[in-house]
Amino acid sequence: MKPYSVCYEADLHTHTIASDGELTPAELVRCAAGRGVRLLAVTDHDTLSGLPEAQEAAAAAGIEFLPGLEINTSWRGREIHVLGYLPSVFSPLLAERLADVRVKRFERMQRIVDKLNSLGIALRPEDVLRETAGAAPGRPHIAKALCRGGYGASVADAFRHWLGQGAPAFVPRYPLTPEDAVAWIREAGGIPVIAHPGDADLTAAEIAAWAPGGLRGLETRHPHHDEAQTAKYTRWADELGLIRTGGSDFHGPGVRPGTEPGCRGLSLAEAEILRRGFAGGA
Numbered sequence: 135m136k137p138y139s140v141c142y143e144a145d146l147h148t149h150t151i152a153s154d155g156e157l158t159p160a161e162l163v164r165c166a167a168g169r170g171v172r173l174l175a176v177t178d179h180d181t182l183s184g185l186p187e188a189q190e191a192a193a194a195a196g197i198e199f200l201p202g203l204e205i206n207t208s209w210r211g212r213e214i215h216v217l218g219y220l221p222s223v224f225s226p227l228l229a230e231r232l233a234d235v236r237v238k239r240f241e242r243m244q245r246i247v248d249k250l251n252s253l254g255i256a257l258r259p260e261d262v263l264r265e266t267a268g269a270a271p272g273r274p275h276i277a278k279a280l281c282r283g284g285y286g287a288s289v290a291d292a293f294r295h296w297l298g299q300g301a302p303a304f305v306p307r308y309p310l311t312p313e314d315a316v317a318w319i320r321e322a323g324g325i326p327v328i329a330h331p332g333d334a335d336l337t338a339a340e341i342a343a344w345a346p347g348g349l350r351g352l353e354t355r356h357p358h359h360d361e362a363q364t365a366k367y368t369r370w371a372d373e374l375g376l377i378r379t380g381g382s383d384f385h386g387p388g389v390r391p392g393t394e395p396g397c398r399g400l401s402l403a404e405a406e407i408l409r410r411g412f413a414g415g416a
């Protein structure tokens with residue numbers, strides 16, 4: 135297939151319709167297995183709701199499954215995503231904390247819609263919810279609803295004109311820090327990992343400062359990282375004693391074409407270090 139022909143055996147970063155992906159958990163698993171992925175982590179934003187279906191589908195497809203999630207946080211005006219790998223799909227306390235985050239997402243969506251309405255845009259909350267397939271609403275869903283209503287040529291365009299930082303209908307997210315996310319994942323017995331550090335242009339010192347709070351890993355291989363960044367983050371992970379992870383951040387066949395499951399990831403041998411983290415009592 136297009137830019138990435140390689141398929142890693144372990145893809146530790148993927149999304150489904152449980153958050154902002156296009157495929158159901160079962161469809162994602164079949165797609166990944168069909169491409170040659172042998173170990174798949176499903177890491178939806180701020181929810182565990184897709185995990186049971188994915189786990190079942192992985193068993194049926196004969197591939198290994200690692201339950202996960204990706205928690206969106208804010209820090210010093212930047213957006214930081216924290217991946218978590220969990221010992222079980224069933225993490226009641228974490229699920230409860232995430233449910234609270236989702237309630238806050240609905241409240242924020244209403245505030246964004248109010249702002250858009252005051253700007254003369256006839257968008258209703260139900261128009262946004264039509265885009266979510268039951269997931270908690272995020273700005274990408276609002277952007278899609280805006281496009282469908284003729285208020286944007288593309289999701290990127292909708293962010294530029296209405297939803298992005300500095301745009302007229304921007305509403306900041308609930309205050310959740312990377313430290314909170316790391317603590318929640320640790321509390322669930324999981325392994326917290328900083329996702330795509332290149333997106334927020336994090337420094338080694340900034341990443342190191344989260345280690346005492348329980349950070350265990352750094353996502354070194356990600357489609358947003360070029361070769362130099364991958365090499366840099368690999369070096370930092372080794373220097374800081376963090377587990378290296380990687381994944382495609384696949385959101386569906388129509389999203390960021392070319393970033394198919396397995397286009398970024400780890401070999402099974404590399405992933406063994408991560409899986410052993412559970413045995414070691416994370």
Ligand code: AMP
Binds near residue numbers: 206271293298
């Ligand atoms: P939210 O969590 O609701 O604030 O939405 C954040 C998500 O919106 C990110 O994870 C990105 O997937 C997406 N996003 C953020 N900025 C942009 C942008 N400028 N263009 C397109 N998508 C964006």
Ligand code: FE
Binds near residue numbers: 149154179385
């Ligand atoms: Fe996403």
Ligand code: FE
Binds near residue numbers: 204215329330
């Ligand atoms: Fe992310």
Ligand code: ZN
Binds near residue numbers: 147149204383
């Ligand atoms: Zn992601």
